[in-house]
Amino acid sequence: MKIIDLTHKLENNMTAYSPDSRAKIQKVATIENNGYEESLLTIYSHNGTHMDSTKHMNINGKTLDTLDIENFAGKAILIDVKDKEYIDLELLKKYEERINECDFVIFNSSWDKFWxxxxxxxxxxxxxKESAKYLANSNIKGIGIDMLSVDPYDSADFEIHSILFDGGKLIVENLTNLENIPNEFLFIAAPLKFNDADGAPVRAMAII
Structure with missing residues (x-):
């Protein structure tokens, strides 16, 4: 068994959807001054490698803290989308049998190299829109991407998010290291558990 970390490290000045929502990490105690080490973490629920709950943009959605932990792990397949502008239905149909048998569909664009x-x-x-509806109507738990968002950065209506959330699907964004995993693996993305979690940073991993 091998475990591969699919998570970006939280750090100051890291990529964030908005410059105003960057994580901030401060050392507030040191062994030299206090006899112990401690840090203050100021993080937003969608910083770094994170999971969107369906409540993120759907008033009737569920927050992560209300979901059973089994929702955050399962059999995954990897689909290569490098050099593509869109992930279309024609591509997904090629994986239809495998999608029907998995819990998570993970898309590898290699975009993490631009982190x-x-x-x-x-x-x-x-x-x-068509491929999002296809996944929303499937039996998967969610999808994962090594990119900033399932919508374009300049999206005004977040249509793809909304379609997936309407289908009850979780979304894991900002994955990394997808080049190092096989086409099928056990995927785990364990979010921080806090009240009313519209999203949360995760420690994502592939077990192969």
């Missing part, structure tokens, strides 16, 4: 650069915010491949 902490301006390029990370632009031109990444996204689901189109």
């Amino acid at each position: 902490n650069t301006d390029k990370y915010y632009k031109d990444y491949p996204v689901l189109n």
